[in-house]
Amino acid sequence: MQTIHVDHATKRFGSLEVLKQVDFRLEQGEFAAIVGPSGCGKSTVLRMIAGLDHPTEGTVSANQKPIEAPHPSRVLIFQEHALYPWRTVEKNVAFGLELAGMPKKECQNRVDALLKKVGLSGFQSYYPHQLSGGMRQRASIARALAMDPEVLLLDEPFGALDAITKITMQNELLRLWEGSGKTVLLITHDIDEAIYLADTIHVMSPRPGVIVETIRSEVPRPRNRNGADFVHLREKIMTHLDLAK
Amino acid sequence: MSQTSSSSSSSSASSPQVRPKAGSLWQKWLPYLAAVGSLLAIWQIAAFFLPAYLLPDVPDVFVRLFGSMNDAEFTDGIQSSLLRLAWGYPIACLFGAALGLIAGVSQAFAVYLRSLISILQAIPPITWVPFFVILLGFGNATIITVIVIASFFPMALSVLNATEGVNRTHLELARVLGANKLQLLTKVFAPESLPAFVTGAQVAFGNAWRSLIAAEMVGGAAIGLGYYSRWRGEVADMEGVLMSILVIGTIAAVLDLVLLEWLKRRLLRYRYVKTGGAE
Numbered sequence: 212m213q214t215i216h217v218d219h220a221t222k223r224f225g226s227l228e229v230l231k232q233v234d235f236r237l238e239q240g241e242f243a244a245i246v247g248p249s250g251c252g253k254s255t256v257l258r259m260i261a262g263l264d265h266p267t268e269g270t271v272s273a274n275q276k277p278i279e280a281p282h283p284s285r286v287l288i289f290q291e292h293a294l295y296p297w298r299t300v301e302k303n304v305a306f307g308l309e310l311a312g313m314p315k316k317e318c319q320n321r322v323d324a325l326l327k328k329v330g331l332s333g334f335q336s337y338y339p340h341q342l343s344g345g346m347r348q349r350a351s352i353a354r355a356l357a358m359d360p361e362v363l364l365l366d367e368p369f370g371a372l373d374a375i376t377k378i379t380m381q382n383e384l385l386r387l388w389e390g391s392g393k394t395v396l397l398i399t400h401d402i403d404e405a406i407y408l409a410d411t412i413h414v415m416s417p418r419p420g421v422i423v424e425t426i427r428s429e430v431p432r433p434r435n436r437n438g439a440d441f442v443h444l445r446e447k448i449m450t451h452l453d454l455a456k
Numbered sequence: 457m458s459q460t461s462s463s464s465s466s467s468s469a470s471s472p473q474v475r476p477k478a479g480s481l482w483q484k485w486l487p488y489l490a491a492v493g494s495l496l497a498i499w500q501i502a503a504f505f506l507p508a509y510l511l512p513d514v515p516d517v518f519v520r521l522f523g524s525m526n527d528a529e530f531t532d533g534i535q536s537s538l539l540r541l542a543w544g545y546p547i548a549c550l551f552g553a554a555l556g557l558i559a560g561v562s563q564a565f566a567v568y569l570r571s572l573i574s575i576l577q578a579i580p581p582i583t584w585v586p587f588f589v590i591l592l593g594f595g596n597a598t599i600i601t602v603i604v605i606a607s608f609f610p611m612a613l614s615v616l617n618a619t620e621g622v623n624r625t626h627l628e629l630a631r632v633l634g635a636n637k638l639q640l641l642t643k644v645f646a647p648e649s650l651p652a653f654v655t656g657a658q659v660a661f662g663n664a665w666r667s668l669i670a671a672e673m674v675g676g677a678a679i680g681l682g683y684y685s686r687w688r689g690e691v692a693d694m695e696g697v698l699m700s701i702l703v704i705g706t707i708a709a710v711l712d713l714v715l716l717e718w719l720k721r722r723l724l725r726y727r728y729v730k731t732g733g734a735e
Contacts, residue, residue, distance in 0.1 A: 263628055283634040289625050297647045297726045307633035310643070338726045358633060
């Protein structure tokens with residue numbers, strides 16, 4: 212298991228400063244979220260942890276070792292376009308295992324079990340374009356889980372879904388995470404989503420991206436989206452984002 | 457492709473079967489028949505007003521065509537043209553795809569290839585015929601070389617554009633899941649460029665066939681469909697000329713509509729699966 216440490220990371224693209232002195236820790240097994248408006252650089256934080264980008268200053272490390280390149284123990288789930296259109300659902304889910312050279316039989320068993328877990332049993336031979344948005348994202352999650360990663364990085368995973376499907380998927384995600392011991396970092400612009408799912412919420416403001424506040428949520432699960440403490444937390448986050456009246 | 461057989465058996469989804477409607481086959485072929493029919497009709501109407509030595513009737517040409525199937529000079533011509541196509545076209549496709557893939561990986565080579573192509577594109581393929589006739593002599597070698605020059609670049613351009621435009625997320629996803637350089641090439645670049653490969657193959661085919669016939673006509677060979685048609689023209693045999701045109705058009709249309717279409721549906725099978733059903 213690994214602890215991720217984003218240590219005073221600054222990221223510049225040319226003269227544009229995207230992130231400034233971002234500093235936080237991701238403890239083992241915690242469900243954390245970064246919430247902020249589009250373009251505030253929160254995806255860049257995620258990409259740095261995934262090993263796809265590197266900070267201009269500061270470090271991003273896993274267990275005190277700087278993250279240089281992607282590693283299957285830290286899997287990133289993208290918002291969309293993430294399934295290969297030429298692969299069936301089961302081939303998509305098996306992709307990471309195939310890259311690692313897992314024997315076919317073992318691979319098949321693992322994929323079938325995972326598809327069952329995410330509610331996609333029977334859709335093995337479907338192509339992504341035959342599925343609804345929610346089902347595609349389920350397949351994406353199954354593909355990430357197939358790697359049995361220690362850290363799951365979710366980049367606005369439900370951003371493209373309709374409001375009702377989104378709520379269902381949030382509950383599914385919680386069900387999959389609870390008791391798994393996996394560390395999850397969720398990036399979202401949906402304040403309610405962050406409060407509903409995460410225990411630690413980093414509020415980020417844009418230009419350049421800085422974490423303005425880190426909130427430890429004490430709201431007991433299952434969380435009531437209309438409960439007093441939920442609403443209070445929402446108001447607090449909105450104030451930090453200059454959204455409160 | 458490999459992903460069909462093993463998967464369908466394990467799937468327990470009961471998908472509603474899409475049954476073709478009655479008469480849909482007729483509906484599918486009607487536009488093709490109409491296209492052929494209208495061309496023949498225009499020809500026949502014109503033939504009513506012109507003497508037979510200028511424009512023979514449609515049935516007369518077909519009778520002549522069936523008669524010519526026993527004419528060794530004509531059938532040998534078809535055979536040698538097809539043989540040249542069977543060599544030149546696949547070579548051009550493979551050559552073009554390889555160049556396109558390399559250019560997709562190397563920026564400098566891409567610039568080189570693009571300029572090379574724009575130079576070659578500016579020169580009509582048949583202008584190479586005299587050059588290669590002197591160099592390689594009459595016959596297959598010259599014609600096949602001309603076919604390759606004329607038809608490798610649509611493939612190269614198509615594949616080059618595809619490799620340059622490979623979805624970034626698809627690549628990053630593979631890297632996140634642990635793909636090495638070779639796996640990126642075989643598991644992301646290659647399948648993602650496949651539609652472009654098919655498009656390239658279709659455009660290249662048109663180029664190959666046209667340049668083949670043209671090269672035979674301008675004297676690259678003393679046998680072949682193009683040569684036959686020119687020779688019939690020189691002796692003012694209008695039936696022979698029209699018959700050649702018919703055969704040239706039919707062969708190209710059949711290869712394009714049947715063979716290449718089949719190849720496309722096979723390689724890009726995932727695109728033709730209906731929404732909501734597995735098979």
